Amino acid sequence: MKVAAEKKDIKVETKHIQKSKNEGCELSKSQQTRVTSKKSNSELNTHFITNKEKLNTNIQAPSSILPFIERTKLEESKVKVVKEPEKACIEGLSKAEIKAQRRAIQDAQRNAKINQKSIVNDKQPEKSIKKVENKKAIPLKTEVFKTLDKHRVSLFNHLYFEEFEKLQSLKNFTICNNGVHPVFFKLGEEYRSKSILGSNARCLALLSAFKTLVIDFKTPPNQEFYRSLELTIGVCVSYLNKCRPLAVSMTNAVRTIKLLLTQSDINETDIEKKKNVLERIDRYIQDDIDTAGEAISLRVQEKVSNGDVILTYGYSSLIKRILVDAHKREKRFKVIVLDSRPLLEGKEMLRRLVCNDIPCSYLLINAASFVMSRVTKVLLGAHALLANGYVMSRTGTAQVALVANAYKKPVLVCCENYKFCERAQTDSFVYNEIGDCEALATINTSERSTELVNWKNYKKLAPLNLMYDVTPSDLVTAVVTEIAVLPCTSVPVILRIRPGE
Amino acid sequence: MQTSEVKSKFESILNEQEDVSTGIAAIMTLMEVLKHYNSITIQGLIEELKVAMEAMKDTNYSAAAITSGCELFRRFITLGTMDYHTFDECKEIMLKRGNLFLKKLKEAKGKVMKLGSQFIIDGSKILTHSRSRVVLHTLREAAKQNRYFEVFVTKSQPDDSGIRMCKDLTELNIPCTLILDSAIGYVMEEVDFVMVGAEAVVESGGIVNKIGSYTMAVCAKAMNKPFYVLAESFKFSRVFPLNQSDLPDEYKYSPEMRKRDLSKEHPLVDYTPPALITLLFTDLGILTPSAVSDELIKLYL
Incomplete structure (x- = not known):
């Protein structure tokens, strides 16, 4: 019953969004031009840093978020997605307009809810969730080990998802609802199917989901707004964590938001509190993600000179932004995009660079040593920067850095400050993520079907698809952050001076 | 003005x-x-x-x-x-x-001298490059403490500043030998360590110094000899060169040279990456190259 009701709810939202989307397209164009003209005012890097505050207020539309939207739009055909607050901030409407839009959204949702007479947050979420977990934990474990153990690499046993248990618990979640906002079900599915990829995109999607949650949130009776919101966020995040382990960027964002919830003034009305929280989330997106990206882009552009051959690996939204910005500044350089199976993210990078008229070539990672001699600089994105100066990134990054180091080419890792992580790690075993093993078995490039397709029939075969690897700091020449260009060894200093922790 | x-x-x-x-x-x-x-x-x-x-x-x-x-x-x-x-x-x-x-x-400078002179022990053979005031004063300080040591000084083209350095050292009664720039590899096996000054210490922990310092550092690394740098902390600067070509032109060439075709001009300085430097003696203490960027962050942020 309730599931059906939810579906209705979503439909209402979709219609509303479709409308606002059409309006948004026109607006965003004019907005973009406005932004570029403003940017030119603050060309100098130093100037930019000192006037960071000022700049933040100037730029209304975070241009970096646009590509994420493009990307999600592409994938919307696969999974129907609704994402309103993100849109609002992308279109870069004035505050009043955003407010009006939010109010409209709120009204629509409220009406829909009244019709269904089922309100999401009314049930006390924490208690029921504990019950569910207790129930499922005991009977399932034994079964799981029997069925799935055989196709595992024992070294990584601690990383395997309990596939069966996971599905079961997801089902529990969906049936009992438990205070998880519907937007998180969609988001979780997108994470799981990897239609949202990359730690920036994932973090932005999460933050926009938070915004929807805050807008729709109703304080349960006899509870304080911030406390109950914090609990609900906790529940939602743990649901997402079951869909796909959280990225470091997401964990950091969640931590910051929870921190601001605990520090906020509780003597305001709920509406003011909501406004407050939404503002803070928007500011986080602006300051820590968008403006940070811009600062990094400016710093790296100083290092890109005419005639450079820049090698990059996979698809990093930040690297793409840097390269496109540098090209706009009339720097003449070539890009070599390295890529690897099974995700083939580099294709996306290639598409976007070619769209921007940047001369590119595309190779798979096994040709790295062949092209490295022609390369002048290597630019890499990062999933996280660890406290010991090591860089955690998509698998293959360490290999690219190693080859670059062998050829004595400078390796620059670009990473926003909010992706810094207090964990220290020297190998990829302890903390990692195992991707879909099925993806290794299918080769979409060859016509013939491979032996591997039936890998589950072979008892002794255990394909391993690791998502991340760790690059030692001595293979990295410099890390570019919004604060400074640093050697990897200075990451702990940045962690120490980071405010609020 | x-x-x-x-x-x-x-x-x-x-x-x-x-x-x-x-x-x-x-x-x-x-x-x-x-x-x-x-x-x-x-x-x-x-x-x-x-x-x-x-x-x-x-x-x-x-x-x-x-x-x-x-x-x-x-x-x-x-x-x-x-x-x-x-x-x-x-x-x-x-x-x-x-x-x-x-x-x-x-x-x-006094602090650097004090720290640096501790590392000069009796009987050591030191290789230095070009003329640096801090190095000169440190050597003088060590000589004052009645330590006996020998110094090799490169002639340091193109301004031959090594000749002046050699003269200064002789006046201080420190035994010294003037060598050709191309003889760095030859003398490296008999020296105990290399001690140079710096024009600037950059954010990576490397140094920018008179051309030839990089050659000396590479040689020292190959022969496993310590490469010491003496520099006061006001020489720390917020640039991060990735390699030699990434050094700003104004560092590498004099104003007159910059007016001419740069491809035919010879650079005056080079960049020595942090991996080749053993220790930096500064007034903030004896630092490893990686500590330089920590100090810079403390200074400027």
């Missing part, structure tokens, strides 16, 4: 006072500019200082040292003085601060 005035002031400081290094001279010149400034706006002052900085960079002295000196001046003397009411108050505070700052900087 006019551009030409600034230039002549800067040059006269360097010519008259033997002991003053380029960075300090730059700061002293900026202090003069500040003293003679008679308009009443902060903005105007900042503009004037900027012009003075550019003027100094246009002389034949090391741009790396001038830049880092000026940056420090800006960071510690002119910034953060805006909360006083009148401009005269501001100016007074700035001058006071500036003098205090200069005093501190002049003490820096």
Whole structure:
């Protein structure tokens, strides 16, 4: 019953969004031009840093978020997605307009809810969730080990998802609802199917989901707004964590938001509190993600000179932004995009660079040593920067850095400050993520079907698809952050001076 | 002050006072500019200082040292003085601060000398490059403590500054040998360690120094000899060269050279990456290259 009701709810939202989307397209164009003209005012890097505050207020539309939207739009055909607050901030409407839009959204949702007479947050979420977990934990474990153990690499046993248990618990979640906002079900599915990829995109999607949650949130009776919101966020995040382990960027964002919830003034009305929280989330997106990206882009552009051959690996939204910005500044350089199976993210990078008229070539990672001699600089994105100066990134990054180091080419890792992580790690075993093993078995490039397709029939075969690897700091020449260009060894200093922790 | 005035002031400081290094001279010149400034706006002052900085960079002295000196001046003397009411108050505070700052900087060399001389033990053979005031003073300090050691000095083309260094050392009764720049590899096997100065210490922990330092560092690494750098902390500068070609042109070439075709000109400095440096002796203590960037972050953030 309730599931059906939810579906209705979503439909209402979709219609509303479709409308606002059409309006948004026109607006965003004019907005973009406005932004570029403003940017030119603050060309100098130093100037930019000192006037960071000022700049933040100037730029209304975070241009970096646009590509994420493009990307999600592409994938919307696969999974129907609704994402309103993100849109609002992308279109870069004035505050009043955003407010009006939010109010409209709120009204629509409220009406829909009244019709269904089922309100999401009314049930006390924490208690029921504990019950569910207790129930499922005991009977399932034994079964799981029997069925799935055989196709595992024992070294990584601690990383395997309990596939069966996971599905079961997801089902529990969906049936009992438990205070998880519907937007998180969609988001979780997108994470799981990897239609949202990359730690920036994932973090932005999460933050926009938070915004929807805050807008729709109703304080349960006899509870304080911030406390109950914090609990609900906790529940939602743990649901997402079951869909796909959280990225470091997401964990950091969640931590910051929870921190601001605990520090906020509780003597305001709920509406003011909501406004407050939404503002803070928007500011986080602006300051820590968008403006940070811009600062990094400016710093790296100083290092890109005419005639450079820049090698990059996979698809990093930040690297793409840097390269496109540098090209706009009339720097003449070539890009070599390295890529690897099974995700083939580099294709996306290639598409976007070619769209921007940047001369590119595309190779798979096994040709790295062949092209490295022609390369002048290597630019890499990062999933996280660890406290010991090591860089955690998509698998293959360490290999690219190693080859670059062998050829004595400078390796620059670009990473926003909010992706810094207090964990220290020297190998990829302890903390990692195992991707879909099925993806290794299918080769979409060859016509013939491979032996591997039936890998589950072979008892002794255990394909391993690791998502991340760790690059030692001595293979990295410099890390570019919004604060400074640093050697990897200075990451702990940045962690120490980071405010609020 | 006019551009030409600034230039002549800067040059006269360097010519008259033997002991003053380029960075300090730059700061002293900026202090003069500040003293003679008679308009009443902060903005105007900042503009004037900027012009003075550019003027100094246009002389034949090391741009790396001038830049880092000026940056420090800006960071510690002119910034953060805006909360006083009148401009005269501001100016007074700035001058006071500036003098205090200069005093501190002049003490820096003493600290470096003290730390560096500990590493020179009886019977050691030291290789040094070009002429550096800190290295000279450190060697003098060690000789004063009655240590017996031998020094190899490279001739250091193109300005032959090694010859002067050799003369200075002979006057101090320190046994020294002048060698050709191309003989670095030959003498490396018999020296105990390499000790050089620096024009600038960059954010990576590497150094920018007279051309040939990189060659020496590579040789020392190959022969597993320690490579020590003596540098005061006012030489720390916020640049991060990735390789030799990434060094700014104003560091590598003199103003006259920059007017000509750069592909035919020979660079005056090179960049030694942190991996080749064993230790840096600074007034902040003895640092590993990776600690330099930590100190820089502390200084500027």
